[in-house]
Amino acid sequence: MLAVWVALLLSPLPPSLLARLEWDCSGRRSKEQRRNRHTNYDPMDPARLAFILKLADSFMVCRYANTAGATAWFYDYLLTFQKEYQYIWKKKWGLVKIxxxxxxxxxxxxxxxxxxxxxx
Known part of the structure; x- marks a missing residue:
């Protein structure tokens, strides 16, 4: 749910879509939304589909960024493994090793x- 609100804050959306997504602090819809809940709903609304595609793209960007970070971490692990073996694994158990x-x-x-x- 947090990702949806972040996407809403970072991307300009049509007012019709924003009105459908607005919720008050209690988690309930506004009176106008409850009144018009069946009349304004269109699952194939172009604004809704554009929003979903933009949200999917942002999730893919997050996945790629996490993969890049994991790759850098793994590369660093491979570079420092020799020293880790020398200073950690060969030593007897102690507070530093734990x-x-x-x-x-x-x-x-x-x-x-x-x-x-x-x-x-």
Whole structure:
């Protein structure tokens, strides 16, 4: 839902579509929208379709940006793996090793799961 409102704020939309998407703070539609809910609805409205296409494009841009970030992270991981092995994996267990693993491994798993789930 947040992405819809961000898209609304960043892109100019026709007033007819904005009127359909306006909600008050309580989450209910305005009186005018309740009164006209069946008369003004057109699922193939060009403004509605343009909005949906613009929203889909913004989601794809987010996916591509996340993939680029994950690629940079993976490249950095490959570059620093030798030093990580030398300073972390070869040492005995201690506070530094535990803290490092608590930061490094969950972030890696979350990024990997996000990439796997975002691209079907």
């Amino acid at each position: 803290l490092y693993l608590l930061v490094r491994l969950p972030c890696s798993l979350v990024m990997l799961l996000y990439l796997m789930l975002s691209f079907p």
